[in-house]
Amino acid sequence: MKIGPEEVARIAALARLEIDPAKVGQFAEQFNDILDYMDKLSEVDTEGVEPMYGPVEHATVLRCDRTARDCSRDEVLSNAPENDGRFFIVPRIV
Amino acid sequence: MSRICDKSLSGLRGLLAAGEVKAAEAVEACLERIRATEPTVRALISVQAEQAMDRARALDAAGYDPDMPLWGVPVVLKDVLATKGVATTCASKILENFVPFYDATAVARLKRAGAIILAKANMDEFAMGSSTENSAFFPTTNPWDPERVPGGSSGGSGASVSAGQCFAALGTDTGGSIRLPASFCGVVGLKPTYGRVSRYGLVAYGSSLDQIGPMTRGVEDAARVLQVIAGHDPRDSTSVDRPVPDYLEALGRSDLKGLTIGLPEEYWGRGVSAEVAESCREAVALAEELGAATVPVRLRLTDFAVAAYYIIALAEASSNLARFDGVRYGRRDRDSADLLDMYVKSRTQGFGEEVKRRIVIGTYVLSAGYYDAYYRKAAQVRRLLRRDLDAAFEGCDLIAGPVCPTTAFRLGHKVDDPLAMYLMDIFTISANLAGLPGLSLPVGLGTESGLPVGLQLMGPAFGEDLLLSAARVLEEAIAPLPAPSGLA
Numbered sequence: 001m002k003i004g005p006e007e008v009a010r011i012a013a014l015a016r017l018e019i020d021p022a023k024v025g026q027f028a029e030q031f032n033d034i035l036d037y038m039d040k041l042s043e044v045d046t047e048g049v050e051p052m053y054g055p056v057e058h059a060t061v062l063r064c065d066r067t068a069r070d071c072s073r074d075e076v077l078s079n080a081p082e083n084d085g086r087f088f089i090v091p092r093i094v
Numbered sequence: 095m096s097r098i099c100d101k102s103l104s105g106l107r108g109l110l111a112a113g114e115v116k117a118a119e120a121v122e123a124c125l126e127r128i129r130a131t132e133p134t135v136r137a138l139i140s141v142q143a144e145q146a147m148d149r150a151r152a153l154d155a156a157g158y159d160p161d162m163p164l165w166g167v168p169v170v171l172k173d174v175l176a177t178k179g180v181a182t183t184c185a186s187k188i189l190e191n192f193v194p195f196y197d198a199t200a201v202a203r204l205k206r207a208g209a210i211i212l213a214k215a216n217m218d219e220f221a222m223g224s225s226t227e228n229s230a231f232f233p234t235t236n237p238w239d240p241e242r243v244p245g246g247s248s249g250g251s252g253a254s255v256s257a258g259q260c261f262a263a264l265g266t267d268t269g270g271s272i273r274l275p276a277s278f279c280g281v282v283g284l285k286p287t288y289g290r291v292s293r294y295g296l297v298a299y300g301s302s303l304d305q306i307g308p309m310t311r312g313v314e315d316a317a318r319v320l321q322v323i324a325g326h327d328p329r330d331s332t333s334v335d336r337p338v339p340d341y342l343e344a345l346g347r348s349d350l351k352g353l354t355i356g357l358p359e360e361y362w363g364r365g366v367s368a369e370v371a372e373s374c375r376e377a378v379a380l381a382e383e384l385g386a387a388t389v390p391v392r393l394r395l396t397d398f399a400v401a402a403y404y405i406i407a408l409a410e411a412s413s414n415l416a417r418f419d420g421v422r423y424g425r426r427d428r429d430s431a432d433l434l435d436m437y438v439k440s441r442t443q444g445f446g447e448e449v450k451r452r453i454v455i456g457t458y459v460l461s462a463g464y465y466d467a468y469y470r471k472a473a474q475v476r477r478l479l480r481r482d483l484d485a486a487f488e489g490c491d492l493i494a495g496p497v498c499p500t501t502a503f504r505l506g507h508k509v510d511d512p513l514a515m516y517l518m519d520i521f522t523i524s525a526n527l528a529g530l531p532g533l534s535l536p537v538g539l540g541t542e543s544g545l546p547v548g549l550q551l552m553g554p555a556f557g558e559d560l561l562l563s564a565a566r567v568l569e570e571a572i573a574p575l576p577a578p579s580g581l582a
Contacts, residue, residue, distance in 0.1 A: 010453065015412060015457040016419070016437045017450055027451065033513050036454060038401045041471050044478065050478060051473030054302035054332065055288035055529020055555075061331040075195040081426035088421050091433050 002032055098123035099258035100577075103167055103315035106261055110166045111158055117150035117166030117210065120261075124212055125170045130261045131581055137234050137244075137254040139173045141213040149210045162208030163322055170254045170263040173214040175201050175306070176223055176295035180211070183295050184576045185229040186219045187442025198295020199330070200264060200306045208323040212260050215250030219446045220415065221271055221299045223247050224518040227435055227509055228448045235505070236278060236579035238545050242502040245275030251309045252279035256578050262310045262319050266296060268303045269403055269447035270497070270522025271383035274533035276309055276335055277497035277548025279576045280536045282565070285317045285522075287555045288529030289334035291320075292327030298414040300407035301332075303526040309430045313535070313566040317341035320558060336556065345557035345566045351385030352562060354490040357469040360396035361495030361521055369540035375497045379573050381494070381564075391486040391493065393524065395479045402517055403523040405459050405472035412456030418444065422556065451512060480528040487554045492564055497548035501540045525552050533561045535568060536575055546575060 002012075005024040008031055012019045019027050073086070082089040096104065098120055109115040125143055132138060146168065159165050174184050176194035178201075197205065205211065213394065218228035226234045228251025236242040237257040240414060244253040248265030252275030255263050265272040267285035276283025284307045291306045298304060308319035321342065326335040352452035357378065382388060395402075413528045416562045420426035420440030445453070459468035486493060498518055509514045525532035534548040549568075553561040 010461050011458050011461065012450070012454050015416075015453050016441050016463065017445070017453060018438055018442045019450065019454070021247075023447075026261075028511055031453065033454060034404070034516070035458075037513055038405055038459075038472075040401045041398055041405075041468075041475055044395070044398055044471075044475050046471060046478065048292055048476035049474040049477050050132075051470050052477035053473055055480075056332040056334060061328075063328065069126060070244075071195060078195055079192055079423035081424070081547075086376075089423055091430055093433050 002035060003028060097180050099127045101261070102312045102396055103261040103310055103318060104312065106167060107399070109275045111160070112157065117153045118147060120166055120205070121146045121150040121168050121210055123258055123453050127257070128213070131237070131259060133205070133235055133258045134240050134581065135233050135235055135257050136255050137216055137250040138170070138213040139185060139216050139231060139261065141178055142211055146212045153208065153210070154331050158206060159259055160562050163318060164204060165208030167209050168212040168214045168260050168540065169209045169261065170215050170260040171201060171211060172217050172248050172251050172263070172265050174297045175218060176297070177201055177211065177214065182214065182297070183272050184220050184448065185231060186444065186449070186567040187230045188418050188441070190298045190425065191566050192423050196293070196295065199292035199327045200514055201295065203323050208402060213254070215248070215254055215263055217250055218247035219449050220297070221266055221268055222411070222448050223433050224270070224274055224515050225508065226250060226275070226577055227505060228446060233505060235580070236502045238280065238502065239580045241504055242545065243278065243505055245278035245502060247271040248309065249275045252276055252281055252283065255279070255281045255309050255311060257581060262308055262315055264306055264323070265309045266304055266306050267526065268300045268407060269454055269526050270519045272307050272309060272496050272520065273522050273548065273550060276534035278502040280545065280546030280578065281309055282313055282316050282536070282556070283307065283534040284320060284523060284561070285532045286320060286324065286558055287464065287531045289558065290558065292330040292333040294327055294329040300410040301414060302410060302424065303407055313562055313569050314342070314345060317345060317562045339559045340432045341559055344563045347408060347567055349385045350564060350567055353492065355381060355386050355388045356391035356490030357388055357484050357492045358391050358393040358396065358493060358495055360393050365499050367500045369542045370496045370498070370500060370547050370563055371448065372541060373538040374549050377549045377568060377572065378494055381568060384420060384567055384571060389490055391485060391490060393482050394522065395475060395482055396524065398475055399479055399527060400520055402472040402475040403519070403527055406476065406527070407466050408452045408456035409460050410456070410461060410554055412453045415449070415453055420431055448512065476527045479524060481522065483528045483530060491560060492554040495550055497521060497534045497550040501543045501545035501547060510573060521550060531553055531558050531561055533565050535565045537572055539575065
C-alpha cells in the first residue's frame with residue numbers, strides 16, 4: 001500500500017477535513033486502488049507535450065475598470081451563518 | 095390533464111401558442127404528475143408549486159408572446175444551478191439552507207424566454223457520482239425500474255423528464271453527468287461544447303470540464319432549450335464570444351447523405367454489454383441506410399482518459415470546494431473553539447463521504463512532490479487526447495458509440511466500489527477533457543434488461559447544429575420508446 005491511514009489523515013487535514021477513524025482504513029484502501037489506476041498514465045509518453053489546462057485557452061479577458069452595483073450588502077450577507085449587518089462574524093482569531 | 099404531460103416540449107408549445115392549453119394548465123398537469131410519480135421516483139429536492147403557479151397565471155394574464163421561445167413551458171433545474179430566492183443545495187448538507195440572491199445565467203435566460211421554473215432536481219452531491227446515490231438527501235430511482243439507478247450525476251433531471259414531470263430539465267455534465275442519466279432514463283441529453291453555455295451561477299465542480307445542457311424527451315426540444323441558454327456571457331470568461339447558430343433551422347435535414355460517422359474501435363469492443371452493443375449497432379446500421387458512411391477511427395488514449403479525467407476533476411474539485419468553510423454561506427459548526435476548528439468541523443459534518451474522498455485525492459495530486467507526476471501529466475495526456483480527437487474528425491463528421499457499457503444498474507450495486515463507479519464514465523469523459531459536444535440519443539430497449547440504451551454522438555467543437563440535425567434524422571427513423579415501465 002502506497003499510502004497508509006496516517007498519510008490519508010495528514011492529507012485530509014491539509015484540506016481541512018477529518019476522516020472518521022473507524023473508516024480511515026477502508027478509505028486508504030480505496031485511495032490506493034484509485035491512485036494505482038491513475039498511475040497508468042506513466043505508460044503514456046508525454047515528453048515535450050504542452051499541458052492543456054482547459055478547452056478555452058488564453059481566457060484572461062479584460063474589461064473596463066468601472067464599478068457597478070450588482071448586489072447590496074444585505075444580499076451578500078443574507079446567507080452568512082453569523083453577521084452583524086456589516087461584516088461576516090467568525091470565531092475569535094486573536 | 096395528464097395527457098398534457100405526455101407531450102414533448104415542442105408539442106406543448108404549439109398548444110400554448112394556439113391558446114388550447116393555458117400556462118397554468120401546463121403547470122397544474124406537471125404538479126399532478128409530480129404528485130403521482132414522486133413517491134416512487136424521488137427526482138426532486140424541492141418543488142416551487144406556488145411560485146410556478148403565480149408565474150403561469152401572470153403569463154396567461156399577459157397573453158402568449160411569440161418572442162418568448164419557451165413561453166409557459168414548465169422546466170426543472172438540477173439543484174446545482176443558482177436560482178434566485180430558491181434553495182440551491184447541490185444535494186449537500188453543507189448547502190441545505192443556501193438561498194442565492196441571483197440567478198445563474200442559464201436560469202435567467204430560461205426565465206426571460208418565458209419558461210416556468212417548477213422544481214429543483216436531485217443529483218449526486220456536488221455532481222460527484224454516476225448514480226444519484228450520493229445525494230445527501232435520498233436516492234432517485236429510475237422510472238423504468240424503481241430498483242435501478244437513474245444514472246448520475248443529473249439523475250433527478252433525467253428521471254423527472256422521463257417520468258413526464260416537466261417538459262425539459264437542465265443538467266450539468268463534467269464527465270458524462272447529462273449523457274449517462276439520459277441514456278439510463280431513455281431521454282435526450284446534450285452536453286454542449288465547453289464555452290457554449292455560460293457557467294455563471296453553476297456551483298463549480300471541475301471548472302475546466304463543467305457544462306450546462308438540456309435533457310428532454312426529443313431532439314427538437316433539446317434544440318429549443320439550447321437556443322435559449324447558449325451564448326456569450328461577460329460573467330464567465332470561458333464562455334466563448336461566437337455567434338449561436340439557429341439550431342431549429344439546422345433540423346431541416348431529411349437524411350444523412352454526405353455524412354461520415356467515425357466508429358472508434360475502443361468504444362465498440364471489450365467491456366460493452368451485448369445488449370448495449372446490439373442496440374447501438376442497429377442504430378448505426380440505420381444511419382447507414384439513411385445515407386451516412388461509416389469509417390473506423392482510433393482513439394488510442396481511451397483507456398487512459400478515465401485516469402486523466404479523475405486527476406483533473408478531483409484536483410479542480412479540491413480547489414473549488416475550499417470555498418465551503420462556514421464563513422460566508424453554508425453550514426457552520428457552532429461549538430468550535432477557534433477558526434481552524436470551525437473550518438474542519440463545518441466541512442467534515444457538511445460534506446458526504448464521496449465528496450470528502452474526492453477532495454482528499456484532489457488535494458494529494460496537487461500537493462508538493464506529486465503535482466508533476468499527476469496533475470501536470472494528466473494535463474499533458476489531455477492535450478494528446480484532444481489531438482487524437484481532432485485527427486479523428488479530419489476523417490469523419492461525427493463520432494458514434496455507446497454512452498455507457500451497460501444499461502442502468504441496481505441501486506447499491508456499486509456504492510462501495512468508487513473505482514467501478516468511475517469506470518462508468520469511460521466513453522463520456524473524452525468529450526469533457528477535449529471540450530467537445532456530445533449527445534445521448536435513446537435508440538431502443540436492451541434485449542436482456544428491457545431498459546433504455548443511449549447512443550452517443552460526439553461532434554467537433556461548436557458542432558451542436560450538426561449533432562442535433564443528425565440525431566433528429568435518426569430519432570425519426572427509430573421506433574419511439576414506450577412509456578417508462580416502472581410507472582404503472
